[in-house]
Amino acid sequence: MRIRLFWLAIFLSITVAAFLFYKNTQAPITYGLAPAFDGNDYTHIYHYFVGLEENYQVPFPFNGRILVPWLAAQIDSGNMIQDFQWVNLFFTLASIIALFVLWRQMGFELKWFMAGFFWLLFHWTGIIRLNAFDPVTVDLPVYLFQALLLLIILKRKFVWLLILAPMATAQKESFLALVIILTVYGIWHNRKTEEGYYPIPLLISAVALSLITKFFIAHYFSPIEEGKGAIITLLYHAKETILHPFEIVRWLVAMFVAFGPALFLAGRKYVLANRYDNTRNVLLIFTLTYLAFGILAGGDMTRIIYLGFPFIATWIMYELREMRTKPLFILGLLSLPLMMLHHHLPDPAFQMELWKSWYPEFANTNIVLMYLAYGGIATLIAYRVNQAAPTELKN
Numbered sequence: 001m002r003i004r005l006f007w008l009a010i011f012l013s014i015t016v017a018a019f020l021f022y023k024n025t026q027a028p029i030t031y032g033l034a035p036a037f038d039g040n041d042y043t044h045i046y047h048y049f050v051g052l053e054e055n056y057q058v059p060f061p062f063n064g065r066i067l068v069p070w071l072a073a074q075i076d077s078g079n080m081i082q083d084f085q086w087v088n089l090f091f092t093l094a095s096i097i098a099l100f101v102l103w104r105q106m107g108f109e110l111k112w113f114m115a116g117f118f119w120l121l122f123h124w125t126g127i128i129r130l131n132a133f134d135p136v137t138v139d140l141p142v143y144l145f146q147a148l149l150l151l152i153i154l155k156r157k158f159v160w161l162l163i164l165a166p167m168a169t170a171q172k173e174s175f176l177a178l179v180i181i182l183t184v185y186g187i188w189h190n191r192k193t194e195e196g197y198y199p200i201p202l203l204i205s206a207v208a209l210s211l212i213t214k215f216f217i218a219h220y221f222s223p224i225e226e227g228k229g230a231i232i233t234l235l236y237h238a239k240e241t242i243l244h245p246f247e248i249v250r251w252l253v254a255m256f257v258a259f260g261p262a263l264f265l266a267g268r269k270y271v272l273a274n275r276y277d278n279t280r281n282v283l284l285i286f287t288l289t290y291l292a293f294g295i296l297a298g299g300d301m302t303r304i305i306y307l308g309f310p311f312i313a314t315w316i317m318y319e320l321r322e323m324r325t326k327p328l329f330i331l332g333l334l335s336l337p338l339m340m341l342h343h344h345l346p347d348p349a350f351q352m353e354l355w356k357s358w359y360p361e362f363a364n365t366n367i368v369l370m371y372l373a374y375g376g377i378a379t380l381i382a383y384r385v386n387q388a389a390p391t392e393l394k395n
Contacts, residue, residue: 003110008100011117015096015128018121019089022132026344028081029134033349038062039136042069045221046080046136049073060223061230064214067171068138084135091140092127098147099310103317105154106279111325112317115332119313124340124358125258125306133345139307141171146286146310149178153282158199161206166213173230174293176210178286183207185285189278197278237296246365251294253360253368254301256375259312260335261382264375266319268383273319283315301361327386334378 031039041062046069047053056063072083096117103113120126120143131137145168152160161179168175183206186198241247255263270284290308294301305312323331340358348355356362360371 003104018128022129026132030349042136045069046073050076057224063221063223064217065138065172081135088131088140091144095143098144102147102151108317116313125302142307158202165206166209169210169213179207179210234296250361253371257302257338258306260338261379262316264379266316269319286311287315302359324389327389330385331382
């Protein structure tokens, strides 16, 4: 039975309340004293669009992420952080609507809506709390665009990709990779099944429009340093991982912090249930893409992995949808400590070591190993509890 629409109003009301609460209680980063944070680069883009800076002085890859700073600059209230917060609120609400429609389309039970939105709204690196702490960001539309991409695929409304792909590429270049991966998978799927599910010419056109958008932005909003690119960034982080193998442990722990034991339970379920399923394939491919981004696309693994929420959380729900309420509740209790509900994020301008301790990728080795041990224990307990309970659905 499909979830009734009045639940959407409830989830949106909770979203607004949570947004306002953390906006008023979570102190934002002191950007001027924390120069390593991306918000300083987005500040330059915003200042350029409002006319406070004459020259476009932004390094790669931030120079190409113009959509959100441009939107914030259209508000131009005289308070930059407030302008970004208004844009963030809009995309937060739009993301909730898109995810609700997506999960309703997939037929998930109400308990999964509750679990998914609770994790999204109240996890410390989720859509509200991290962006109350770091409001000068371009990350918020990622949630909306990913959910829309999945809806386009499920509903086979691929013509909308011709609009979504270039718009999302102007927000963040990673969307181009998603469209390319979808096109490659679509070609393979069509050959395997001969059902013609994916309109390859449309997908190739979406890739072309994304590339044109990327080149157009790179031409008119060029970086202050030439010679850098996405491939070089990926290769650099791959080299760092080879030279420092403990980064793999940090990466695994970052996955656990971002999505809890449920991620590993879903992985085990996928391996055991060997069947060909187009929806399952798409969710897994995009999930693996974002997990790979976590170790290859930047230093802050937890945030990058969590940005794949529409893919990863939806895949987890799809794999574990047979789980009964009691095991899901226990899984939630085991995951609760990862949300850090009892603390606000510390300002790295004044508490850098404390801020690092929140992130497995930056924390000292003892903290990482503590998370690793808890992750193993919590996953084992959740697995045992789920095995002891009968499933609610049969394939």
